[in-house]
Amino acid sequence: MSAIANKTTLLKKHFGFDTFRPNQEAIVNDLLAKKDLLAIMPTGGGKSLCFQLPALMMQGTAIVVSPLIALMKDQVDALQANGISAAFYNSSQSASLQNEVIEQLYNQKIKLLYVAPESLNLLLPNLKEEHICLFAIDEAHCISAWGHDFRPAYTQLGKLKKQFPKIPVAAFTATADVATQDDIAQQLQIPSAKKHLASFDRKNLFLEVRPGTQRLPQILKFLKNKKEESGIIYCLSRKNTEKIAQKLVEKGFEAQAYHAGLSSEKRSEIQDDFVNDRTPIIVATIAFGMGIDKSNVRWVIHYNMPKNIEGYYQEIGRSGRDGLPSNTLLFYSFADVIQLRQFTEDSPNQEFQLAKLDRMQQYSEALSCRRIALLNYFGEHVAEDCGNCDNCKTPPQFFDGTILAQKICSAVYRLKEQEPINMVVDVLRGSKNAQVFSKAYQKIKTYGVAKDVAWLDVQQYVIQLINQGVLEIRFHEKGRLLLTPLAKEILFNGKKVKLATLQTKVKSVAKETVNQAETEGLFDSLKQLRLSIAKEENVPAYVVFSDAALRDMEKRLPKTESEFLEVSGVGEAKNEKYGERFLQAIEEFLKD
Known part of the structure; x- marks a missing residue:
């Protein structure tokens, strides 16, 4: 049987697929040719198959370094269910179980061995070059101080290439900016690694950012017609997860809070309820969602701004994996920025984390297409507006x-x-x-x-x-x-x-519908209202409305919601957020 036939036969037999997804086959071919590589594949892109399939076709065992001890058993169970011999080696096992795994390795009875980076030093003396076919480093961004989840135990992985120079090293991660990609290759001592960069463009996700004021009423309005849909609300604090879940239940929604303060049994139960559609809404800290492959999550809300774009991208990526339209909503306030800055104090890579936080803030305040900003961050340069984000739907001037x-x-x-x-x-x-x-x-x-x-x-x-x-x-x-x-x-x-436009200076225009004297001072009143809203929301005044929009209100004097929507610079989102207050201000001004 030829290698190609063997590859597609095994793909169908063990994984149930007739064809490869984008980038998968090229990565498999490089590993079969014993080449080092770095693969950046967004969540849900099928990265595990890229090292699991070559492991079946090569002599020896694939050593997979994975930081998620809690998920190792699930991954091994899934492989065994697919007829693939696999095992794991980590601190959760007894010494006798660990010895049993090493014996299986010596006797070449396992094709994939998952190991935690902290346990690698115990395993290394038992590894021989003839026993190993490849090293797969999962969540490889953890090796870089520039990565969003730096793990000191990962820094020892650089010695793998030194100790086993003939064995290919394949680094996999779902999210890494250009700086982190370069650093991963350097730290793992694979400077000539072939780069496989999958597209980060999830076209079905609607990207939206709103000022972080009146968040709960906005969430309730957002969920009004979504009672049966699955979704996740991410919060910075455990306290907020409990509070929001309780409020949602009081309003008739089925929701549960999930955070590290719960017992592992309770967390497993909540996760199981969500995966099996018994609980549609989870209000969680960022710990939730790792390794969950639930395809019908229809929306993700960030109650607070995440600390970096990698985390944000990974979390919104848990929605719409079935390719159907899905919503992502991020609430942004300067108070979140201050809190996140405090969290980074005294961290070993504080300078890097603050730089990433600045970039996240810039994304949140972006006035142009959000998808372009997101893709550019990961080194994917596009120039065409996406038409599926808030800034494309209701653009500024x-x-x-x-x-x-x-x-x-x-x-x-x-x-x-x-x-x-x-x-x-x-x-x-x-x-x-x-x-x-x-x-x-x-x-x-x-x-x-x-x-x-x-x-x-x-x-x-x-x-x-x-x-x-x-x-x-x-x-x-x-x-x-x-x-x-x-x-x-x-x-x-x-x-x-x-x-x-940041601030538009508009020349006074002769009024078509009203004598100028009648509206003398309205522009200043609207500016005062805009300023008070901007202070409430901790955003620059122009984010609420530009001067040009206020001038158009002064000219049109809208009295109804439909008339307000005709004002230049007013879209549905801004009408929902501010329409009532501005209409009231205009009405009161005309009464005086």
Whole structure:
């Protein structure tokens, strides 16, 4: 039987599939050719099969390093159910059981052996090159201080390649930004590893971010017609999981709280109820969902902002695995940012985690297509708006920002892609500070080309370009900005750029429907209302409504919800959040 026939026969026999998913076959082929590799495959992409199938076709045992002791037994049970000999080796076993596993390994009776990184040192003296066909490192981001879940025990994995130079090492992770991808290869001593980057684009997920005010009423409204649908609400604190689950039950929803404070039996019971559709809603800390392959989760809500984009992506990725339309909703407030900053204090990789938190905040505040921002973070450069996020459905006002974008990209280029955001802004603004002068940046051509734009505004435009995939941040290299292929299109091929308006100065327009004297002062009243809402929500005023939207309200004087929806800059989401208060303000103003 040929290798190809053997491959597809085993795929059907042991896994029940007729064909491979994207990237799977290329990874299997590389491992069969004994090549080192790094595979970035989003949750639900079928990464386990990529090392399980080659293990069946190669001489010896595949050693799989996995951090999730609680799931090892499930993974081994699933393999055995598929007719594949497998075992695990970790601290939950007695010494006699561990010896039994080693004996099976010596006698070549197991094809896959799962081991916890903390137990690897005990196993290594018992490993011989002739017994092993490959090393698979699952959740490989744990080896990198840049990774979102750094595990010190993973740092010893670099010696595998040193001790067994002929054995291929395959690193797998669902989420790793460009910096972490490079660091994984370096730490595992596989610098020439072939990279397999699967697409992170989950087109069926609607991405939405709302200000973190009145969260519970908003959640109840969101769930109004979703009583039978499965969903997860993620919270930062155990206390909130209990409180929200209780409120939902009081309102007639079936919901349970899940957190580390519960007994393992209780957690297993809750997880089982969710997987088997007995409990549709779980309110959980981030511990929930690891290893759950439930395809019909229809929505995921983040009650608090996650600490990094990797975690956020992994958590929203638990919805819509069946490919059907699903909703993701993130509540964002500056209070969450402060709390998350406090959590990172004194952590061993504090600098990295703060940089990732900044990037998560920038995503939450993005005014352009959220999917572009998300995909760019993982090194997947796309330029077309997705049409399936809040910013695409109800976009802010845009202007032609091509010239400003060219100035910013040119500054990054002339600074040799070595400087972080703040220095780039200083140079563009023509700042006369010591840092600029000590590096003689006042002599470069782009010095001062944006001096007519406020410092904070230039910074916001740079962040927009990062979110649009024009610029990239290298966190592990002091936050320096780099140009992406898209930036080169803008600089050299005249590609157009749209930037969201931060503050629009609108000239007074003659009123068509009302005498100007009648509305004198309405604009200021609306601005005051906007300011008070912005303070409540801890967001900049323009996030609520732009000046242009307020001017249009002043011009149209809407009296009903349908009239308010006709105002420039008002979409369904903003109408739901703010419509009633602004209509009331206009009505009261006209009464006076």
